[in-house]
Amino acid sequence: ELKSLQKRIEELENKKKELKDIEIRIKxxxxxxxxxxxxxxxxTSIPVSIQNRLKPRIALETSYLVDEMTEGKYSEIELDDDYGILVGYDNELYPVSRFSGGERDLINLSLRIAISRVLVSLSSEHGFSHVQSLFLDEVFSSLDSERRQSLLKALYKLQNHFKQILIITHVEDIKTSVPYAINIEELDGxxxxxxx
Structure with a gap:
């Protein structure tokens, strides 16, 4: 009976681990x-005519960032009619879903940065000041340790594009991996x- 209970405990521990993995994937x-x-x-809030003019610029900027952050592994990014991401690899275009989670995260982050850079460049073309800071909020929270380090390494490559890159995160190991970090805690309100 003791062996039976130990086996049952082991099965429950395995189920608990599986459940935790599923929860991570859901997150x-x-x-x-x-x-x-x-x-x-x-x-959807941008008129179609403007979208059609912006799409090639965004794709080009995304391509540039992805090429730089992957050290030339992926150098062509295209956006389909619904702004789905297509990645050039071995002279073929593939949907971003074909690639590993870490590569998808990097490409999606590059797209978000590209969109902001294109919008900022449009603002500066129309007389608004040029933004030279990049703010990233919780981009590491869904990544495992290895992917976090890969993404952090890729972000270091963006230093020549931005005067400062500000990362907001609750992930502890990122704090020790950046040149300067501050911690904000609540104390007595x-x-x-x-x-x-």
């Missing part, structure tokens, strides 16, 4: 859905800022 999928809905909302 990652929810993050992707949130990203797509943000992009969809942004583009006040926010306390500490250098890490």
């Amino acid at each position: 990652q999928k929810e993050e992707k859905i949130r990203e797509y809905s943000i992009l969809s909302e942004a583009f 006040y926010s306390v800022v500490k250098s890490v």
Whole structure:
């Protein structure tokens, strides 16, 4: 009977681990859905004529960023009519879903950065000041440790495009991987800022 109970405990531990893995995958999928809905909302509010003029610029900027961050592994990005991402590899275009999770995260982040850079360049063309900062909020939360480090390495390659890159995260190991970090904690109803 003891062996039976031990086996049952082991089975329950395995089920618990499987459940945790499923929860992580669900969280990652929810993050992707949130990203797509943000992009969809942004583009549905822009008239079609402007979208058609912006799409090639966004694709070109995304291609440039992906090429730089993957060290030439992927150098061509195209956007289909619905702004779905197509990635050039071995002289063929493939949907972004074909690639690994880390590569998809990198390409999606590049697209978001490209969109902001194109919009900023349009603003500066029309007399508005040029934004030279990049703000990233919780881009690491759905990634495992290896993907976080890969993405961080890719972000370092963007330093020549932005005077400062600000990352907001709750992921502890990122704080030790950047040149400067601050920690904001609540203490007695006040926010306390500490250098890490």
